[in-house]
Amino acid sequence: MSDPSAHEDRAAGSDRAWVLHPVLPQPGDSARDPQARLEEANGLARAIELDIAGSELVPLRRVVPATLMGTGKVEEIKERLEEAGVGLVVIDAALSPVQQRNLERAWKTKVIDRTGLILEIFGERARTREGVLQVELAALSYQRSRLVRSWTHLERQRGGYGFLGGPGESQLELDRRRITERITRLKQELEDVRRTRTLHRTARDRVPYRIVALVGYTNAGKSTLFNRLTGAGVEAEDKLFATLDPTMRLIRLESGLKAILSDTVGFISDLPTTLVAAFRATLEEVLAADLILHVRDIAHPESDAQAADVRAVLDELGIDEARRHERLVEVWNKTDLLGEEELAACREDAARRPGVVLASAVRGSGLDELLQLVDRRLLETHEIVEVEVPYEDGALLAWLHERCEVLGREDEEGCLRLKVAMEPKTRAQLAERLGRPV
Known part of the structure; x- marks a missing residue:
């Protein structure tokens, strides 16, 4: 659990943020320009209206398990954070719970990583029930390994959204068992949403x-x-x-x-x-x-x-x-x-x-x-066919509307002439139904 006093030193400036993009010593990381990645991280921070006091690239010769970056770099950044009066550091990389906790203690600020920042954005933007459930499930899965709310600094200042807003300090006491139980319930609720979505899609398939x-x-x-x-x-x-x-x-x-x-x-x-x-x-x-x-x-x-x-x-x-x-x-x-x-x-x-x-x-x-x-x-996957439907053959008309896309219709003497788009298999079924090629 993070030291609560770490967040009180700059409570007034908790929305004043510093953005860091670590340039990791990995060959595969060269696919993206580091400066462009830093700008993207700034955009993510601005998406939740954080006041960005500064941002910088942090070249790393190696990844330090305890703090991601070396002791000298941690101290160097600490001086800039203190001078700028920053209450939040956004690190555009995935942090382990240990790295997050140690950096918070060293800098006496709140620290969130890329995952925490994206979850915060999604938590603010979700509007439908499905969206809120999905965000909560993702956030609790992320939180389970940390057992602290990485967005607490934001929810107290700005209210957050849905489960992110207003739970108070007691929410910080969630233990792993309760989180796991909640995740199980959320997965069941989302499964219900998926079933409903499947029913809607099946209905659309019929039309x-x-x-x-x-x-x-x-x-x-x-x-x-x-x-x-x-x-x-x-x-x-x-x-x-x-x-x-x-x-x-x-x-x-x-x-x-x-x-x-x-x-x-x-x-x-x-x-x-x-x-x-x-x-x-x-x-x-x-x-x-x-x-x-x-x-x-x-x-x-x-x-x-x-x-x-x-x-x-x-x-x-x-x-x-x-x-x-x-x-x-x-x-x-x-x-x-x-x-x-x-x-x-x-x-x-x-x-x-x-x-x-x-x-x-x-x-x-x-x-x-x-x-x-x-x-x-x-x-390309449909064929356009013209079909004459006698006025009295309501069953055929209903069959065509159910299985085909009716593009146009003209009234003629004794029948309707329909222009329809249908899949080849549907055309074969229609020919069988009519007893003649179409």
């Missing part, structure tokens, strides 16, 4: 709407694009994790085909495994999608690395590369932020890749081309 899921790195512009395509009022701000809870809207394409567009939580590098597991129910919409729109911030200097992080999460969800090729369209968003030469190079690059659309969700450019591509891709 044959296709599912189109938006995925992408956080702050890539998914919600802005979603709003443009659907006219919905989903929160779309220039901050990380502006969207947490899944949102779905029905759209009608040029062919008459209807599709359900689903906006999802943004991905991020080194997403805590507890969150990947806890948010699997939310991301099941991606697994069930007929088409996946991978929205990229093409103007971001780390766009390629961010895209690789998204692909890694899709792999973890079970959407392998072969299936992605069939089901994925890349939307290179934020072209409005590119200069003329950059835009020309982007267009040339996109022209060499099938399934890539350049767009600006803010300006609305490229969206017609995107919708046309979505329409074509969805129709």
Whole structure:
């Protein structure tokens, strides 16, 4: 348990934060630019309105088990924290409980790691019951090894959200047994949510709407694009994790085909495994999608690395590369932020890749081309058929509405002429029902 007095020295400045990104001595860490990672960590801190007093890269020759960094570096940083009057240090890496506790004692500040910070953001943003349950499950799984609330400094000052808000000091006394019991109950409640979601999806399958899921790195512009395509009022701000809870809207394409567009939580590098597991129910919409729109911030200097992080999460969800090729369209968003030469190079690059659309969700450019591509891709698995239905054959009309997408209808003498989209197997079933080819 952390020393409570460690948090009292600067209670007045507990929202005044210092952000550190350790540059670890690992060859694989070179895939991302350290300065870009530091800026991303600053963005995460700003997402919960922390007052960032300063931030810096911390090169490490080796990882010290007790404090992550060496004694000299710990003392050097301590002097800066004291001078700046900082009450919170955000370390953009995963800390062990021992490292977190020792750094808090050395610096006499609250210390949270990348996982704790992301959990704090998710705790503030969750709105639906499912979202709140998922955040609590992830947070308790994280907390179980620590048995202290890493966000206590924030909940007392700002109220937090849901289970993060207002439990008071007695909540700090949760023991491992009680946490485990609560986790068991949460998993059962989430299983109920998943069953309900499965029922809803089964109902949607009976009304044959296709599912189109938006995925992408956080702050890539998914919600802005979603709003443009659907006219919905989903929160779309220039901050990380502006969207947490899944949102779905029905759209009608040029062919008459209807599709359900689903906006999802943004991905991020080194997403805590507890969150990947806890948010699997939310991301099941991606697994069930007929088409996946991978929205990229093409103007971001780390766009390629961010895209690789998204692909890694899709792999973890079970959407392998072969299936992605069939089901994925890349939307290179934020072209409005590119200069003329950059835009020309982007267009040339996109022209060499099938399934890539350049767009600006803010300006609305490229969206017609995107919708046309979505329409074509969805129709690849369907066949357009015209069927004459006698007025008196209500059973056939009901059968077509249940199993096919009715794109249009015309009244003719003695019958209805329907234009329908159907899968090949459904067309074979219709031919068998009518006793003739269709």
